[in-house]
Amino acid sequence: MNDSFIQINGISKHFGNVKAVDDVSFQIKEGEFFSLLGPSGCGKTTLLRLLAGFEYPTSGNLLLDGSDITALPPDKRPTNMVFQNYAIFPHINVEKNVQFGLRKLGLTNDEIAKRVKDVLSLVKLEGYEERYSSQLSGGQRQRVALARALVRQPKVLLLDEPLGALDKKLRDEMQLELRTLQKEIGITFVFVTHDQQEAISMSDRVAVMSEGKIQQMSSPNELYKNPQNIFVSDFIGETNFLKAKTDSKDGEYINVNIEDLGSFKIKNNLNISENASDVICSVRPETMMIDKEKSDWDICLEGKIKQTSYLGEMTKFYVETKEIEKIITVSSQYFDNQSFQNGKCFISINLNDISLLNKK
Amino acid sequence: MEQKNNTLLIYTLLYFAFLYIPVLFLPIFSFNDANYMSFPLSGFTTEHYEEMWAKTNLHKALWASIKVGVVASVVSTTIALFAAKAFARYKFRGQNISYGAIMIPFLIPEIILAVAILVIWLSLGFKLGLVPVTLGHILFCTPFAMLILIARIEGFDFSLEEASRDLGENAWGTFYRVSLPLYLPGIIASLLLSFIISFDEFVLAFFLTGSDATLPMYMWAQMRFIQKLPHVLALGAVIIVFTTFIVLLAFWLRNLGQGKEKAEFGIKIHE
16 A cells, blocks of 8 residues: 555645645545544635645645646546535436546446446445436435546545535434445545544544644544644544643653642653643543542542533533632533532542643 | 505506507507507408518518527627626626626617717728628627526536536536536527517617618618508517517526526426
8 A cells, every 4th residue: 555645745725815725745545534624714625626626736746646736637637526515417317427427538338337337336326327416315416426426436536525414314324334435445535524523433544624734633543532732632522621830751741730720740642841831731521520429530629510411322511610710521421410409519530531732 | 464465466557557558559450450550440450461471671671680680699698608607607807897898888878889880880991781780789789698697607506517627527528518508598598688689679770781671670661651550560569479479488598497406407308
């Protein structure tokens, strides 16, 4: 497998004064399911459109499988795209839509028929050949868009928030299906989404983007457990931020003075310097414990529940404590919104579950 | 509530009466067995229609109008299509000014346009005839055509064109295989309306035809002789019916598939 199948070298794209993509460099592996994740306006879609050839970079170059594609128009690139709104041609039926991109590939009629048949069976759309876009559901349109792109056997499939328009149930199904499909056919997928859950559940690697730059690029696990900065920590999942100052280092650990709570020895993953005055501790709601009684965990605080939200598989508690100014969010699978009648509770934290971040 | 609805209904009926009663007199008198437009009607006849069709000059004028109308509508629709695409698809410097420049012939009094073309045409040493009329009609029809086409192309899902590029078609292939079929109802509506505008146009033709009369010019010439009035009425009635049909067809086409899913529409005539 080629580790630098797609090479993005110092790519910038400016629209007037806006730096949509700002000097981004990274590589995507062959056969990888790679996601570009970020809030709207972070530059992820622009980057995808640069790969597709709908935009040309202000500076930098793009290499695909060793050849420079920076200046190639979309019709000359070995990439295909699944559009956000699917862009199914409304004036031709499903079969003609799927055949659309085969015209210039120099295939015989038999080969075309076989490819169309195979790809429609791959996306489970056999029997829909004669339908028009207006006669299809959202999920079916999505499959047509997928089939139409895959039938050309591209080196890279680009997907622009393809699940955004589907309802939750269907979206979950399609996530699993897309993932399975990608492993089956082995084509490199570059997937754009603003949905962090979608990105971490499907991808081999995720690049989190903000303001035209890559904030962090790593496996979904790494992203969740070891966020490199506050933006990533906040964007991926939910978390509580506590202000802190660092003291002296102690091997892999560092002494940290957490505001209102006191001094603790915490693992220093990001190699944060001693005596830094603006450090943030991040604690995920599900790593904490909420209980009716005191625990023997590293930190245990008495609190009062201000608000709960019941989510079925778990319940979120918004807890006020004497020590910490902010309301702390804790989630629990054992207790629900009816467990604490008087609102009195104890929340406990393990030091291992605190990650240190530079405020920057 | 009831009262208010009635008032509105009466207003609507009066409005339509004001618009169409004068026009209705034309067909009524065209079947009247008399040489004058006056009541009471004296009897039913189709004689005027036979008389009308017997004039060879009318055939000549009709043919002239069709030639001018076809060329003017095709050329103005083509120009308008490219312009409308540019206006609807892109934002560019000077957009408002160029839009205004195309729309101005629509607002300038026709007689000024006619005189201007006449002066230039003659000073260039060319002869009057159907060519300057056609050119004038192109100028005059293009804004109409562009209004119709912009209405069609605005809100068009341009990712369809990107999808076509992505699937290996170049710009021309994309235009031919995706854009054109989807714009087609608008294009046909524009062709029909431009043709009718040209077909009915009088002022430009009056100044520029010279001796090759178009149909409105022929009618005008005939009206100077009172005994020829009835067959002009007959001709007028035929033109009203024809124009109404074309305009309704054009509006039907223009609105086709423009409901909630404008971009979803194709030409599914083959279905």
